[in-house]
Amino acid sequence: MKTILLTFAGFLMFTVFADAQLKPGDRAVEFNLKNIDGKMVSLSDYSDQKGVIVVFTCNPCPFAKAYENRIIQLHNNFLEKGYPVVAINPNDEEISPEDTFEKMKERAGEKNFPFPYLKDETQAVYKAYGATRTPHIYLLQNDRGTFRVVYIGAIDDNAMDSAAVIQRYVEDAIASLEAGAKPDPEFTKAIGCTIKTKD
């Protein structure tokens, strides 16, 4: 009986994990990850903010690089309005040697990242969010002290050339939130680098 129960529980857990992919409207998943300064950062540390711009990104991906300056700008433009950026590097460093903790520190130093750059060491966080590529944005909105996902996708509609951007998805989404409305679109797709994992 016990075995059956355990098997059943295991099956249930598997189903939960297999389905774990957040959608707009879902409650955000708490995380507690090491920042490049050695300190731990949790989503709950931001409970006094209106929202958080969670960016799954990495060092070597050309799309991540193409967006680095825009991610910095997002943080600088929206920190005061209550929407700071938290960057998370989800890549397995054995498969992607450019994404070690040391290289993350280097890159953050070169670009003067004004936001935390966290290492998803066990890769549990990107999996819980359902991120598939870098960069992959999850805009979270504060909902009475915890967070809800309100937008998932790209930063804007032109990775190569920021001057040629027509739709600024993340900025527009925050403007919608500030106006008391739901972001539209609340989900976009983009080409990006796969998240590097052994699984």
Place this chain on the structure above:
Amino acid sequence: MTKAFLTILSVLMLQVMLSGQTVALTDKDGLVDILLAESDTTYVVNFWATWCAPCIQEIGYFQELHNHYVNQKVKVILVSLDFPSQLKQRLTPFLDENNITADVRLMTDLDYNSWINLVDPGWSGAIPATLVFNNRKRTFVEKALSKNELFDIVKQNHY
């Protein structure tokens, strides 16, 4: 000796010039034209880029596939997602160095959200991704393929 050397050099240069792969540019409409092809030809459309390590690992298999099916109704199309600004510096040299002679198209429409779902609603946008289809069967894969996996998919789809 110098003469022989010069001859060899000029032959080599000529080869480089001759092998220069031409890359067709494509936009969303061009992609849709490929995707809507209603025929008994099996299309193997791979989305890749020169900077994408897992893509580069499998790109040779697509060239082998192209060679293998050259006289059959199988058409390999390699849609490059390199930035259009990198055509001359990166894409063309890469194709030459790796002897890629299959049909390569460079995607110029960077509004990815407007066309990713047209390829497959299940595609998140991560590359490599491969679509194999004809008017009877359709398979989409969002991951790097081994040579066997690729050949098996085509074998299963091909008439």
